[in-house]
Amino acid sequence: QKEVEQNSGPLSVPEGAIASLNCTYSDRVSQSFFWYRQYSGKSPELIMSIYSNGDKEDGRFTAQLNKASQYVSLLIRDSQPSDSATYLCAVLYTGGFKTIFGAGTRLFVKA
Amino acid sequence: EAQVTQNPRYLITVTGKKLTVTCSQNMNHEYMSWYRQDPGLGLRQIYYSMNVEVTDKGDVPEGYKVSRKEKRNFPLILESPSPNQTSLYFCASSLVAGAGQPQHFGDGTRLSIL
Numbered sequence: 001q002k003e004v005e006q007n008s009g010p011l012s013v014p015e016g017a018i019a020s021l022n023c024t025y026s027d028r029v030s031q032s033f034f035w036y037r038q039y040s041g042k043s044p045e046l047i048m049s050i051y052s053n054g055d056k057e058d059g060r061f062t063a064q065l066n067k068a069s070q071y072v073s074l075l076i077r078d079s080q081p082s083d084s085a086t087y088l089c090a091v092l093y094t095g096g097f098k099t100i101f102g103a104g105t106r107l108f109v110k111a
Numbered sequence: 112e113a114q115v116t117q118n119p120r121y122l123i124t125v126t127g128k129k130l131t132v133t134c135s136q137n138m139n140h141e142y143m144s145w146y147r148q149d150p151g152l153g154l155r156q157i158y159y160s161m162n163v164e165v166t167d168k169g170d171v172p173e174g175y176k177v178s179r180k181e182k183r184n185f186p187l188i189l190e191s192p193s194p195n196q197t198s199l200y201f202c203a204s205s206l207v208a209g210a211g212q213p214q215h216f217g218d219g220t221r222l223s224i225l
Contacts, residue, residue, distance in 0.1 A: 045216070100156070
């Protein structure tokens with residue numbers, strides 16, 4: 001059974017701080033990794049995707065992937081109250097093309 | 112506007128009454144998928160389709176059917192709905208399957224089965 005684990009939170013950080021969100025996955029046969037943001041009552045929207053080991057930066061967001069440790073993280077710098085949402089980690093598995101989502105981490109950014 | 116459109120957005124119905132949730136995308140995407148989202152469980156994949164006439168089971172396919180007769184449409188069918196299928200459902204699509212393409216989600220359909 002393939003699994004994607006996230007700390008459900010809530011994670012609370014002050015405005016301007018760095019928020020660190022973590023995700024582990026159980027199957028080494030994984031291809032692509034995604035972070036989605038979901039506001040309450042809304043559909044998920046893509047924040048970042050990462051396919052290779054290392055860091056990938058896009059504005060205030062940095063995704064980090066370590067395939068040996070089966071670990072992917074998302075850093076949000078200069079956190080804003082508008083970043084308050086649930087962040088979903090998703091893993092696309094090779095071969096079956098299945099996508100497994102974690103249960104999500106709720107982030108609160110306090111003004 | 113590029114989008115994934117689901118209908119209906121909300122539905123309250125009774126056990127055993129067949130229903131269909133439609134999903135349509137206008138982006139010429141090959142890959143489409145259905146998810147259900149329940150509190151504490153996140154998004155769980157029901158079925159996915161890599162192209163027309165090609166579908167496969169996700170993690171929670173029991174009680175659901177799908178078809179992909181046209182590239183743009185991927186309806187979700189509940190032949191005999193039961194209360195444990197009360198959930199928030201999302202349809203999603205991506206350009207191709209298996210190439211790391213991100214998925215674009217519809218606005219969701221909230222189903223209540225009484």
